[in-house]
Amino acid sequence: MTAPNTVATDVVLKLTNVHSYYGAIHALRGIDIEVPRGEIVTLIGANGAGKTTTLRTISGLIHPREGSVELNGKDISKTAAHELVVAGIGHAPEGRRIFSRLTIYENLLMGGFTRTKAENLEQVEHVYGLFPRLRERASQKGGTLSGGEQQMLAIGRALMTRPDVLLLDEPSLGLAPILVQQIFGIIREINSRGMTILLVEQNALQALSIANRGYVLQTGEVVLSGSSRDLRENEMVRKAYLGED
Amino acid sequence: MTALPATSEAGGARVPMGASLKPLLRLVVPAVFLVGAYAFMGPEQFVNALTRGAIYALIALGYTMVYGIIELINFAHGDMFMMGAFVSLTFLGQILGLTGSITDIARLAPLLVAAFFVSMIVMGAIGVTIERLAYKPLRGAPRLAPLITAIGVSFILQNIVMLKYGPFQTNSPKIFPSFDIVIGSAKIPALSVFIIVVALSMMVALQLFISRTRLGRAMRSTAADRDAAQLMGVNINRTIAITFLIGAALAGAAGVVNGLQYGVSRFDDGFQAGLKAFTAAVLGGIGNTVGAALGGFIIGFIEVGATVMGFSRWGPAIVFGVLVIVLVFRPSGLLGQQLGERA
Structure with a gap:
């Protein structure tokens, strides 16, 4: 890909001074985030800090009232969510939101809704390779899966869109520790094959352990950012998010 | 906490049944019902019930699809059926100047096709326009707002037709010749057979559309x-518009059928028919297209059955009585929800 005129490093996703609202609530208060290609970037922070809102703003489910969201150098802050899927954003939303009445296979095909049949047949194999469990249960209804399997399906479904950047919203939420390990292992694996990932997590320790860099959100603002190593050693992060004192 | 959508428990209201027994019962119960109804009513009334049921079913599909996709009880839908009948009578009677039956099949067939085509297209366009103007701006609003809007739209449609055609019945040309198909001692009106075949084909086509096509997947x-x-990349505005388009087009088709069958239409025809079709949708399980079709036919049978027993005036009371009983024992309707459940 030829780099757009201004960008020096290859940044897939760039948020500049983004303000988003939920009705009257000013949920994001001027957020700046950069996601370089091929990296894992994590957003950490407490409940209500604006992590999910940030992802929803990126994927077009809500539109920022101010500021810009750029994907591959193009402003997408006013683009509709369904068009952003084609543009390269894959979003595995909070709470998984799989189609519980559809089978696993049909769920994956929904992920490939904007793609051709041939592309989907190929990509389904790729997803099954990452999650062999999904292949075993392909004809089962999504609603019959366990929480961990549903998360795998949600990630697999987002991968079916063949995104440039994969947004993952709390993939470890509500999972047993062993499953959390497994999910994080898979996230790292997906990344090692070249996928750029923006990861929202409450489990800050885990998130920072696999991410290249992170942003700490508090009440709709970025209060801290840097490489994962710096953040892990930061006094405030250790106290507030890593449970140390 | 599980991520399972809350309403997936709707199935829990069902009576648990052995896995092997259930499909068998699904075949046996309707079969027993149909044979019983046939023996009780006789062939003529049986076909009559199917004909009425087909009209209710076509209207009920629009209710159930719209409810399934935006949780709106579109009270104006019955009036879409009424308008469909008026579009058809305007086209056949006033534009083409037809009055009576046409016995030449080479002339009749294209006229019927044209009547369905015109009515379905016009009503589809009206349906999409109404969605765009009246319901879409209220998509984020509390549910009561679009509901009341739908009642308002219903009044508007009725009054438009009343202004144009007056408060009395308008004749609709019965272009379909009235001859009977004789099977043994039974005489079945050919028109009834035609109506049932047309309605069933539309229902099958709809079912295939929803289950097999890309747009159907988008809808579900x-x-x-x-x-x-x-x-997933689904354009939901377009998908919702298409849902209204299909629902309204089916109401238009029901309007054409109604005109052929009864020969008259009035501006408030949509109220009663809409209410019964809505009942059919709820009876079958609102949101479920197969359920809506089933509910439509059940109501046709109840009404005609009541008439056969000499209780024709009690028809509506029995219809709603059955609805109450079904909802007490199966709150989600006979077939529950199928178009999809909410997260």
Whole structure:
């Protein structure tokens, strides 16, 4: 890909001074985030800090009232969510939101809704390779899966869109520790094959352990950012998010 | 906490049944019902019940599809049926100047096709326009707002027709010749057979559309979870518009059929028919297209059955009585929800 005129490093996703609202609530208060290609970037922070809102703003489910969201150098802050899927954003939303009445296979095909049949047949194999469990249960209804399997399906479904950047919203939420390990292992694996990932997590320790860099959100603002190593050693992060004192 | 959508428990209201028994019962119960009804009513009334049921079913599909996708009880839908009848009578009677039956099949066939085509297209366009102007701006509003808007739209449609055609019945040309198909001692009106075949083909086509096509998948996913559907690349505005288009077109088709069958239409025809079709949709399980068709036919049988027993005036009371009983024992209707459940 030829780099757009201004960008020096290859940044897939760039948020500049983004303000988003939920009705009257000013949920994001001027957020700046950069996601370089091929990296894992994590957003950490407490409940209500604006992590999910940030992802929803990126994927077009809500539109920022101010500021810009750029994907591959193009402003997408006013683009509709369904068009952003084609543009390269894959979003595995909070709470998984799989189609519980559809089978696993049909769920994956929904992920490939904007793609051709041939592309989907190929990509389904790729997803099954990452999650062999999904292949075993392909004809089962999504609603019959366990929480961990549903998360795998949600990630697999987002991968079916063949995104440039994969947004993952709390993939470890509500999972047993062993499953959390497994999910994080898979996230790292997906990344090692070249996928750029923006990861929202409450489990800050885990998130920072696999991410290249992170942003700490508090009440709709970025209060801290840097490489994962710096953040892990930061006094405030250790106290507030890593449970140390 | 599980991520399972809350309404997936709707199935829990069902009576648990052995897995092997259930499909068998699904075949046996309707079969027994149909044979019983046939023996009780006789062939003529049996076909009459099917004909009425087909009209209710066509209207009920529009209710159930719209409810399935945006959870709106579109009270104006019955009036879409009424308008469909008026579009048809305007086209056949006033534009083409037809009055009576046409016995030449070479002339009749294209006229019928044209009547369905015109009515379905015009009503489809009206349906999409109404959605765009009246319901779409209220998509984020509390549910009461679009509901009341729908009642308002219903009044508007009725009054438009009343202004143009007056408060009395308008004749609709019965272009379909009235001859009977004689099977043994039974005489079945050919028109009834035609209506049943047309309605059933439309229902089968709709079912295939919903279950097999890309747009059908878009509809089901939008019904299940609007946000998730968008994240899959589904254009939900277009999908909702198409849902209205199909529902309204089916109401238009029902209007044509109604005109052929009864020969008259009035501006308030949509109220009664809409109410019964809505009942059919709820009876079958609102949101479920197969359920709506089933509910339509059941109501046709109840009404005609009541008439056969000499209780024709009690028809509506029995219809709603059955609805109450079904909802007490199966709150989600006979077939529950199928278009999709909400997260």
